[in-house]
Amino acid sequence: MKKNSKSNLSRRKLMKSIAAVGSISAMPGFVNYSQASSSAPIRIGFQVHRTGIGAAYGRWYDRTTQAAVKIINDSGGINGRPLEIISEDDGTDPKRGAEALEKFANQHNCDVAFGTLFSHVVIGSAPRAGELKLPYFVVSEGHHVASGMLNRYTLQPGITDVKSQVQAMAPFVKDNLGKKVTMVYPDFAFGHDHRDYFSAAFESQGGEIIAKVPIPPTESSFSKYFPKIPRDTEVLYHVMVGPAVLTFVKELGEFYGSKGPKLFGFIDSVEAVDLNTPGLEFLDGSYFWEGNPRYAQDNQTVHDQFYRTAVGVDKNGASVSDPKDVSTYAHMFGCWETLHIIKKGMEVSGYSDVKDRSKLIEAVESMNNMPLSQAHPQGAKIFNGKTHQTFGHQYITKMTNGKLVLAHTTSIEDTFYPDEVDYTKQSF
Amino acid sequence: MELGPYLLFASLEGLVHAAVLSLIALGLSLVFGVMRIVNVAHGEFFMLGAIITWWVSSFVSGNPAIGFLLALLVVPIIVGMTAVLSDWLILRHLKYDPEATIIATIGILYIIQQFALMTFGPDAKPVEQPFNIRLDLYWFGFSAYKFFVIFSAIILLLAIWLVMSKTKFGLILRATQLDSETAQAFGIPISRVYNIVFGLGAAIAAVGAVLIVPIQQAHYLMGGEPLLLAFIVVIIGGLGSLKGTVAAAILIGMSDGIISVFFSPNIAKILATLLVVVVLIIKPNGLFGTTKT
Known part of the structure; x- marks a missing residue:
């Protein structure tokens, strides 16, 4: 039988609860959002790869997102309103990704959606974002945003795309490796x-x-x-x-030993992998592209x-609480930066609720220079509003003595290519 | 790479594949042969074996061989007991009806998969090789541990054959497989035999898992592909035939290895599935299956 809760609430308990509420609001860090016209939280739908082949990235994207939200909320939120993250696992699956966006828009009443990494999930979800008229901030690296394949509601302001990355790598590989x-x-x-894009740039x-040599991601x-x-x-x-990257590099080492060709890898091949795992010694002396250097470098800003x-990562790129739990440091900064861009976009556009979504997109589209700062710890960026x-x-x-040491930093100009689309010409 | 070494490498890869596959398929074949049920959850018992191997070996620090040997002892027992329990809780109540058990084992598949996901998480779990020796074969390197996998599988298959053909327990299994009603009339406790066989089938797959984890990592989604291949092997080899299962595993494993290396792994899968169709048309009981009268 259901107990009657009313009869259980004694006067003493009531006093205790009142005192508890009072002490929480008096705690340091409890920000008073009362100046805002509406203090309802800004709701951000976070499409996270909690399971499936992207799980390691999902775990760290989540930690980075939570850390960024805490920083933003501790300093007063957005327009005086706190940020609230609504997480939805997409299983690193395009179909579930699109379903997650529907939930964000229709059930959770989210203001924007954010955070997808795997390109097939982005490509599967973005059309739905366009139909739902839900701003969709992806952190994916795929060229599909700038290629014009998606729509005006999909933006990638916090991380660079593969086309620009590989184009900037090609001269280095040719001049230094072969x-x-x-x-x-x-x-x-x-x-x-x-x-x-690498073969085009390299040729x-x-x-x-x-x-x-293509390999299925599963x-x-x-x-x-x-x-x-x-x-x-x-x-x-x-x-x-994918989950088997450690097996990939181990078997590569097994196959070649020290006799193989020179190696140039994207850090994705060893992202979230402890580089001091037995069997990976052969990687010493090889080069990696990194979106953001995993190891704290001598010139660390x-x-x-x-x-x-803030995210809880040590100087070796692993979790401060578990040195074996290596982060996806080269990618996850994108979540931090994207959230700061959403904040800025909402502040500039005076965003109040979902009817201002197109104003938010226009505000982000008009952004250009993003200098190195706390909001952009990976480095300065130039955003192209036309290609999103x-x-x-x-x-x-x-890789030098088990650590990744910075060998070269490209300029931003090295990564430019001609525009392939102008999303600002599409209507909302 | 030149053709000779290329072929050598492909054959070695194929043998490793065949070794593990024959263990997985043998478990499936045993369950089908004796109990006449299709165990769709078989791949998940394999996956469970792999993840528990990681779990067991993570308790043991120092030499990775100790953790590996411990896993080789403990994991088949844990997985076998899980299977015994699921038979006792579910399958026996369905009276081993062929259609109902397919649906039930699909349910068991999801339960085990989600249990593994919720308990051990979505990440791939690496297990260190018990010995880390790279053999340099001039054209390419090959892990000595992979030879150990082939060797262990052969020993194990011989042991299973001995048990099946020379012991009283084997006789009971064969009698039940041949005609369960007559076996029961001769005083064989059929339901206990079924219970044990279901556990044994899962335990054999778990041994395969313990052997493969140091090469492949444990992951909660790893059960699907071995299940498909095991089905292919069992159908080609003839359901319930030990000899046929091993022969088909070598055929599929080797051709998968060689075709994967020379062409692409997808073509290898397509060809294996086509072979199933051909076998089903020409020899519906499999290459080594006996026609039931």
Whole structure:
């Protein structure tokens, strides 16, 4: 039988609860949002890869997002209103991704959606965002935003895209590693961006791609692909994603030992992997692209220091509470920066509720220079409002004694390419 | 790579694949042969074995071989007991009706998968190889542990064959497989045999999992592909035939290895599934299956 709760509430209990509420509001850090016209929270639908092949990224995207929200809320929220994150697991699955967006728009009444990484989920979800007229801030790296494939409601202001990244890598690979490259990449949208744009950029530099080896992103063993790598390969360009990346690099080491071609990898191949795992010694001396250097470098900025501490990452890029729990440091800054951009966009546009969504998008579209700051700890960026894509510095690190040490930083201009779309011409 | 070493590498990869596959398929074949039910949850018992291997070995610090040996002892027992329990709780109440057990084992599949996800999380779990030796075969390197996997699987298959053909327990299993009603008339406790066989089938798959985890990592979604391949092997080899299962596992494993290396893993899967169709048309009882009268 259901108890009658009224009869259980004694006077003493009531006094206790009142006292508790009072003491919470008196606590330091409890921000008074009373100046705002409405103090209802801004609701951000966070499409998170909690399960499925993107789970390691999802875990760290979540931690970064929570840290950024805490920082923003502690300093007064957005227009005096606190941020609230509504998380929805998409299982790293495009169909579930689109369903998550529907829930955000129709059930949770979210102001915007945010946070997707895997490109196939972005491509599967973005059309629904357009139909729902829900601003959709992705943190994905895919070129699909700037290629014009998506719509005006989808933006990628917090992380650079693969096309700009690989274009900036090509000269470095040719000048420092070799001219004959074999590419190993995951066989879906993200990997195809690598395949198409790196080979184009590299060939225009006078280099040659002698073989392309696609691997399904759900693959669990990789040795069988390695004999496809031609013997005269000078540089092996590798980029891999999914839960089995550790197996991928281990088997690569097993196959080649110290006799293989020079290695240039996207950090994705070892993202969330402890580089001191037995069997990975062969990576020493190889180069990696990093969106943001995992190890705190000698020239570490105060902003990186602040961001690292806020998210709970140590100087080796692992969780401060568990040195074996390695972060996805090269990517997750995108969540932090995107949330700060949403905040700025809402403040500039005077955002109050869902009817102001198009004003928010216009405000973000008119952003341009994003200087290195606490809001942009990865580095300065230039946002292109027409293509909805941001451009920024890229980092190349060299594995040296078990650590990734910065070897080269590209300029933002190295990453530019001509616009392929003007989303501002599309109507809302 | 030149053709010779290429072929050598592909064959070695194929043998490793065949070794583990024959263990998984043997478990499935045993359950089908004796109990006449299709265990769709078989791949999840394999996955459970892999994840528990990680869990057990994470308790043991120091030499990874100790954790591995401990897992080799403990994991098949835990997985086997889980299967025994699910038979006792669910399948026996369905009177082993072929259609109902398919649906029930699909349910068990999801329960085990979600249990693994909720308990151990969505990440891939690496297990260190018990010994980390890289053999340099001039053209390419190959892990010595992979030879150990092939070797262990052969020993285990021989042991299972001995048990099936030389012991009283084997005789009971064979009698039940041949004609369960007559076996029961001769005093064989059929329901206990079913219970044990279901556990044994899962335990054999779990041994395969313990062997593969140091190569592949444990992940809660890893059960799907081995299930599909095990079905293919069992159908080609002939349901319930030990010899046929091993022969088909070698055929599928080797061709998967070689075709994957020379062409693409997807083509290997397509061809294996096509082979099933051909076998079903030409020899519906499988290559080694006996026609039931």
